[in-house]
Amino acid sequence: xxxxxxVIPAYNEAERIPETLESIAAFLAERRDAGxxxxxxxxxxxxxxxxxxxxxRTRHDFASLTVLRSARNIxxxxxxxxxxxxxxxxxxxxxxADNSTDVREFDRLMAAADAEPIPPAVIIGSVAIxxxxxxxxxxxxxxxxxxxxxxxIQRLVLPGISDTQRGFKIFTGEASDAIxxxxxxxxxxxxxxxxxxxxxxxxxxxxxxxxxxxREDSRVNHADYLSALLDVWRIRKDLKADMxxxxxxxxxxxxx
Numbered sequence: 001x002x003x004x005x006x007v008i009p010a011y012n013e014a015e016r017i018p019e020t021l022e023s024i025a026a027f028l029a030e031r032r033d034a035g036x037x038x039x040x041x042x043x044x045x046x047x048x049x050x051x052x053x054x055x056x057r058t059r060h061d062f063a064s065l066t067v068l069r070s071a072r073n074i075x076x077x078x079x080x081x082x083x084x085x086x087x088x089x090x091x092x093x094x095x096x097a098d099n100s101t102d103v104r105e106f107d108r109l110m111a112a113a114d115a116e117p118i119p120p121a122v123i124i125g126s127v128a129i130x131x132x133x134x135x136x137x138x139x140x141x142x143x144x145x146x147x148x149x150x151x152x153i154q155r156l157v158l159p160g161i162s163d164t165q166r167g168f169k170i171f172t173g174e175a176s177d178a179i180x181x182x183x184x185x186x187x188x189x190x191x192x193x194x195x196x197x198x199x200x201x202x203x204x205x206x207x208x209x210x211x212x213x214x215r216e217d218s219r220v221n222h223a224d225y226l227s228a229l230l231d232v233w234r235i236r237k238d239l240k241a242d243m244x245x246x247x248x249x250x251x252x253x254x255x256x
Contacts, residue, residue, distance in 0.1 A: 001173070002064070003046040004031070004038040005087030006103065007094040009079030011045040013056045016215070020099040025061040027103045032063055039064035046073035049214045077183070077190025084171070084180045094174045096167035098215040103127055105210045109170055110210040120206035121175035122198045124161070125168035131209030152229060156236045157196050161207060164191050168210060188224050188232035196200050196239050 006024060010017055026039050040062050044052040052069055059065050066240050080094050093106055109123045128150070153164055168189070171179065178201055185193040191230055198205055242248060 001209060002039045002089040003036045003091065004106075005084075005092040005173075006012050006038070006040050006090030007080060007083030007087060007092065008042045008097050009045060009076050009083065009094065010042055010047065010051050010055070010097040011073060011076070011079070012047045012049045012051060013097040014047070014049040014051045014080075015053060016099070017042075017051060017097045018058075020095075020097055020103075021055065021058050021061070024103045025058065027106075028062065034144060037063075037087065039066065039087065040114070041066045041068065041083045043070045043079040045079040046070040047078065047212070048073075075186035075190075078186040080190060081183050084176050087176070088173070089096050090173045091170055092169070092173060093170045100168065100215050101168040101210050105168060106170065108210065109206075109208045111167075113170075113206055116204075116206060118204050121172045121203040122195070123170040123204065124163070124195070124207050125166045125210035125212070125241055126163035126207045127166060127210065127212045127227040128162035129207055129209050133209070135211060135213045140194040153192055153232055155191055157230060157239070158199070161195060161205065163207065164195055166210065166212065167191075168212075169194075175201075179203075183185070185231055185235065187227060187231055189228040189235060192228075192232050193235045196235055197248075200239060200243060 008017070008020065024040060028040065031038055042055045042065070044055070046065065052067055055065075055067050066086065068086065070079070084092055084094060095101060095103060105125060109125060113120050113123050119174065126132060150164065154161065158164055175198065179194050179197045182197050183190060183193050
């Protein structure tokens with residue numbers, strides 16, 4: 001078993017992922033010197049470019065690198081789910097391939113977790129709480145759509161969580177196994193599903209401010225917001241049905 005599994009979902013990221021891989025390689029090298037045994041898992045979600053080949057060329061920079069390839073583009077949710085289930089780390093972090101939040105924010109999240117009286121099973125990076133630093137904001141329309149969507153998500157599914165969509169989240173290995181085997185959302189709303197299942201299982205979720213930079217070449221377009229909200233409605237219905245049927249054993253009760 002590894003100490004930390006880092007999972008990167010990637011779709012047509014050949015141009016942007018080298019910067020992210022360089023940052024992660026330096027971070028993991030420092031952890032390796034401190035005695036940690038970690039792994040990096042990159043899930044190529046059916047890229048039309050040479051993303052997988054670009055990642056493979058950095059293999060010598062990592063003690064443990066796994067590249068998983070989908071035959072076709074399925075969605076970010078599928079890629080994250082695949083990587084998190086493949087990981088063996090006691091902690092499992094997924095982050096975006098565009099390096100919008102640098103891997104070193106991991107230490108910030110873990111320091112916040114260590115200060116908690118109840119150890120959190122899920123630690124999420126947030127730009128919607130005090131202490132967050134947004135170095136480059138999203139364009140106006142995208143920011144507005146995101147804010148509206150977040151209010152809907154909180155009202156329908158996740159009350160009390162200010163920012164569900166940031167691509168920087170840590171799960172304990174036990175929580176990751178319990179949550180992601182229950183997930184089925186392949187699209188952008190997968191974060192909502194994972195966090196809703198975490199809540200249903202009774203896991204303690206901690207939201208921590210991070211530094212985040214909007215990247216212009218985002219893979220999200222305006223139509224994706226509507227699709228994600230439709231998924232949120234489905235997630236709400238499925239979750240209520242599963243709760244009514246008693247399908248959730250409260251695995252995290254001892255932590256909450």
